Amino acid sequence: MNKSAVIHARIEPGIKRSAESILNRIGLSSTEAIRMFYRQITLRKGLPFAVELPNATTRATLQASRAGKDVEEFASTEELFASWDK
Numbered sequence: 011m012n013k014s015a016v017i018h019a020r021i022e023p024g025i026k027r028s029a030e031s032i033l034n035r036i037g038l039s040s041t042e043a044i045r046m047f048y049r050q051i052t053l054r055k056g057l058p059f060a061v062e063l064p065n066a067t068t069r070a071t072l073q074a075s076r077a078g079k080d081v082e083e084f085a086s087t088e089e090l091f092a093s094w095d096k
Contacts, residue, residue: 017044 033043050058064072074080084090 030040033040
């Protein structure tokens with residue numbers, strides 16, 4: 011297969027570093043990840059994940075969370091799960 015098409019993209023350096031760190035841990039290069047992404051777009055005839063705008067309830071909840079309102083913090087997952095039983 012002739013691999014001569016080139017993609018140029020600009021991305022925030024921090025996002026690039028974070029993503030490449032994860033890709034390295036799973037043994038993929040950026041090029042391989044992009045190739046997989048494009049292959050999935052082709053196979054699914056669209057993005058390989060849902061892209062949706064949040065509804066009003068989700069938007070309000072995210073806004074409150076970002077403002078630190080009604081946020082609970084837990085020291086462990088066990089503590090989180092225990093809070094569900096209350």
